[in-house]
Amino acid sequence: MSLTEFPLIQRFFTQQRVKNPLTALGIGDDCALLSVPEGYQLAVTTDTMVENVHFFAGADPEQLGHKLLAVNLSDLASMGARPLSVTLALTLPSVDEAWLSAFSKGFLGLAEQHSVDLIGGDTTSGPLTLTVQALGLVPKGKGLMRSTAQPGDFICLTGCLGDAGLGLKIKQGYVCNQTHSEAALARFNHPNPQVEAGLALLDIANACIDISDGLLADLGHILEQSQVGARIDWELLPLSEPVKGYINETCDWTMPLIAGDDYELCFTVSPEKAVLLKMPFTKIGVIEALPQIRLYKSGQLQSLTSKGYEHFS
Amino acid sequence: MSLTEFPLIQRFFTQQRVKNPLTALGIGDDCALLSVPEGYQLAVTTDTMVENVHFFAGADPEQLGHKLLAVNLSDLASMGARPLSVTLALTLPSVDEAWLSAFSKGFLGLAEQHSVDLIGGDTTSGPLTLTVQALGLVPKGKGLMRSTAQPGDFICLTGCLGDAGLGLKIKQGYVCNQTHSEAALARFNHPNPQVEAGLALLDIANACIDISDGLLADLGHILEQSQVGARIDWELLPLSEPVKGYINETCDWTMPLIAGDDYELCFTVSPEKAVLLKMPFTKIGVIEALPQIRLYKSGQLQSLTSKGYEHFS
Numbered sequence: 001m002s003l004t005e006f007p008l009i010q011r012f013f014t015q016q017r018v019k020n021p022l023t024a025l026g027i028g029d030d031c032a033l034l035s036v037p038e039g040y041q042l043a044v045t046t047d048t049m050v051e052n053v054h055f056f057a058g059a060d061p062e063q064l065g066h067k068l069l070a071v072n073l074s075d076l077a078s079m080g081a082r083p084l085s086v087t088l089a090l091t092l093p094s095v096d097e098a099w100l101s102a103f104s105k106g107f108l109g110l111a112e113q114h115s116v117d118l119i120g121g122d123t124t125s126g127p128l129t130l131t132v133q134a135l136g137l138v139p140k141g142k143g144l145m146r147s148t149a150q151p152g153d154f155i156c157l158t159g160c161l162g163d164a165g166l167g168l169k170i171k172q173g174y175v176c177n178q179t180h181s182e183a184a185l186a187r188f189n190h191p192n193p194q195v196e197a198g199l200a201l202l203d204i205a206n207a208c209i210d211i212s213d214g215l216l217a218d219l220g221h222i223l224e225q226s227q228v229g230a231r232i233d234w235e236l237l238p239l240s241e242p243v244k245g246y247i248n249e250t251c252d253w254t255m256p257l258i259a260g261d262d263y264e265l266c267f268t269v270s271p272e273k274a275v276l277l278k279m280p281f282t283k284i285g286v287i288e289a290l291p292q293i294r295l296y297k298s299g300q301l302q303s304l305t306s307k308g309y310e311h312f313s
Numbered sequence: 314m315s316l317t318e319f320p321l322i323q324r325f326f327t328q329q330r331v332k333n334p335l336t337a338l339g340i341g342d343d344c345a346l347l348s349v350p351e352g353y354q355l356a357v358t359t360d361t362m363v364e365n366v367h368f369f370a371g372a373d374p375e376q377l378g379h380k381l382l383a384v385n386l387s388d389l390a391s392m393g394a395r396p397l398s399v400t401l402a403l404t405l406p407s408v409d410e411a412w413l414s415a416f417s418k419g420f421l422g423l424a425e426q427h428s429v430d431l432i433g434g435d436t437t438s439g440p441l442t443l444t445v446q447a448l449g450l451v452p453k454g455k456g457l458m459r460s461t462a463q464p465g466d467f468i469c470l471t472g473c474l475g476d477a478g479l480g481l482k483i484k485q486g487y488v489c490n491q492t493h494s495e496a497a498l499a500r501f502n503h504p505n506p507q508v509e510a511g512l513a514l515l516d517i518a519n520a521c522i523d524i525s526d527g528l529l530a531d532l533g534h535i536l537e538q539s540q541v542g543a544r545i546d547w548e549l550l551p552l553s554e555p556v557k558g559y560i561n562e563t564c565d566w567t568m569p570l571i572a573g574d575d576y577e578l579c580f581t582v583s584p585e586k587a588v589l590l591k592m593p594f595t596k597i598g599v600i601e602a603l604p605q606i607r608l609y610k611s612g613q614l615q616s617l618t619s620k621g622y623e624h625f626s
Contacts, residue, residue: 024354024454024456025456025458028459028538029392029458029459029460029538030358030388030389030391030392030459030521030522030523031356031357031358031388031389031391031392031394031449031456032356032357032358033354033355033356033357033392033451033456034354034355034357035354035355035453036349036354036355038351041337041346041347041348041349042346042347042348042349042355042448043344043345043346044344044345044346044347044398044400044432044433044448045343045344045345045400045433046400046401046402046433046434046435046444046446047402047435048402048404048435048437048442048444049437050404050437050438050439050440050442051439052439053437053438053439054437075343075344076343076344078343078344079342079343079344079346081344085357087357087358087359087446088359089359089360089361089402089444089446091361091363091442119357120357120358120359121359122359122360122361122444124361124362124363124366124367125363125366126363126364126365126366126440126442127363127439127440127442129363129404129439129440129442131359131361131402131435131444133359133400133402133446135355135357136344138346140348141337143337143338143344143346145338145342146341146342146343147342208343209343210343225341225342
C-alpha cells in the first residue's frame with residue numbers, strides 16, 4: 001500500500017498525546033486551536049532547514065529532527081518565552097519510513113522534554129526542506145528584545161562559544177585527532193535550546209538574542225537595533241577545552257567569534273540587576289554608547305573583517 | 314553590493330505597516346509578539362507550496378504570492394477564524410529582485426485586503442519552497458470543525474466547483490478554445506479565500522472544510538471525522554458556464570468532484586439553521602448516518618473511483 005499524506009502524518013507525528021492544556025484542538029482539522037491565558041502575549045517564530053545548506057545530504061534524521069525543533073525553541077528562549085506548540089512543514093523527496101520514524105523520534109523527543117505540542121503541519125513532495133513555526137507564551141510586555149540594550153550593560157553569555165563551530169570543522173574533515181571531538185560534534189548535532197535560561201532572564205536582562213549565526217553577527221543585531229556599541233574582551237570568552245585546544249593548534253582565534261550554531265543566549269544586563277541572576281553565565285564585555293564592536297585581545301584593539309554567516313552573501 | 318538575508322527581508326517584506334492593533338511586535342526580532350483578546354482562541358495553520366509540485370517553474374510570482382497566502386487564509390476561513398497574522402518561510406534558489414518584488418506585491422496585497430500582518434519569516438537558499446503559517450482569531454469554543462456534522466444536515470457550498478480545475482487544464486494545454494477561459498484561469502491563479510463566509514457561518518454551521526483537494530476528498534474528511542455519510546446529487550452542483558461547457562464537450566462530469574484548488578467552503582448545517590444564513594450558498598446534498606458518499610446523477614447511484622488529489626499516492 002502506498003502511504004498517502006494523511007496516514008503518513010498520523011502515523012509518525014500524532015503518537016504524541018497533547019501535553020499542554022492550552023491546546024484546545026490539535027492535529028487533524030484545517031486549523032489547530034489554542035487558548036492564550038490572560039496576561040500573556042504569544043511569541044511567534046519560524047525557521048527553515050534546507051538539505052545541503054543547513055545540513056549535509058544523508059544527515060542523521062534523528063539528530064535533524066532534534067535540531068530543527070531546537071533552533072526554533074532557541075528563538076523562543078531568546079525572547080524569554082515558554083514554548084507552547086509548533087507546526088511542522090515537511091517537504092520530502094520520497095516517503096522513507098525509516099527516515100520519518102527516526103526524524104519524528106528526534107523531533108518529538110525534544111518536544112516532549114519541553115511539553116510542546118505538535119499542533120499542525122503540511123507534508124509535500126519536493127527537495128528536502130523542513131520548516132517549523134513555534135509559538136510560546138511570554139508575560140505581557142516582558143518579552144526580551146534586541147532593541148533595548150543600554151550603555152553600561154554587561155554583555156553576557158550562557159554556556160561556551162565555538163563548540164558547534166568546531167563540531168562542524170570535525171564533520172567536514174578539516175580537523176582531526178582532536179581530543180573531546182565527540183563533545184564538539186554533539187554540540188553541533190544536538191544543540192540544547194536555553195529555554196530555562198531565557199525564562200530566568202525575564203525582568204532582569206535588558207536585551208537578548210540567541211547565537212545562531214555567530215557572536216559578532218548576532219550581538220551586532222542587538223547593537224544595531226539598540227543603537228549602541230560594545231567592547232568585548234577576547235580573554236573573557238567562555239571556551240571549552242576542545243575549542244582552546246583547536247585555537248592553540250591552529251591560531252584560528254576568531255573561530256568562536258564567527259562560528260554559528262551554538263544556540264547559547266547572548267544578553268545584556270545592568271550591573272545592578274546582574275547580581276540577581278540565578279544561573280551560570282559569563283560576562284564578556286560592556287555595552288557602550290559609541291556604535292560598532294571593539295574587540296580587544298591581549299589589550300590590543302583588533303580589526304574585524306567577518307561578521308559570521310549570512311545567506312546569499 | 315550583494316543582498317544579504319536581512320536587507321532582503323526588510324526591503325521586500327516590511328514596507329507594510331502593522332495593520333492589526335494586536336501585533337505588539339512585528340518583524341525584526343527573534344520572535345514577534347501578539348496579543349490575543351480575552352474570549353478568543355488562536356487558530357493556527359500552515360501550508361507549503363513547492364515548485365514543480367504546486368506550481369509550474371516560471372509561474373508568475375505576483376500570482377504565486379497571492380495564492381500562497383490565499384490557501385492559508387482559506388484554512389482559517391474554514392474554521393470561521395478572522396485572519397490576524399502570518400509568518401513566511403522562503404527558500405529561494407537565488408536573489409532575483411524582480412521576482413521578490415512581484416511576489417511580495419501579490420502576497421502583501423492580499424494581506425492588506427484582510428488586515429493581516431506579516432510578523433516574521435526566514436529566508437534560506439535552496440530549491441524554491443514557500444511555507445506560510447497563518448494565525449487567526451475565533452470566539453472561544455466556536456471554531457468550525459470537521460468532526461461535528463450531524464445526520465440530516467444539509468451539505469452546502471459557497472461559490473462554484475471545478476473552475477480552478479478547468480483553469481489548470483487550460484494552463485496545461487489539455488483544453489483550448491474555451492469561452493470564458495480567462496475566468497477559469499483566474500480562479501486557478503488567483504483564488505479568493507472565503508473569509509467573510511467563514512465568519513458568517515459561526516454559530517450556524519455544524520461542520521466546515523475548505524475545498525483544496527477536491528470536493529470528494531475534502532467532504533470525505535468531514536464524513537470520516539464526523540463518522541457519518543452523505544448523499545450528493547450531481548444536478549445540484551453549482552457549476553459555472555465555462556465548467557458546464559467543458560463537461561458538455563468532454564463528458565468529463567467527474568472533474569468538478571475531484572479537481573482541487575477551488576478554495577470554496579463546504580459546510581454542513583441543520584435545516585432549521587440554514588434559513589439563518591445571510592450569504593449565497595448552494596445545497597448539494599444531505600448528511601446521512603450510513604458511512605461513505607452516495608453520488609446520484611440522473612437519479613442513478615454512481616460508482617466513485619477517485620477521491621481527489623493526494624501527495625505521494
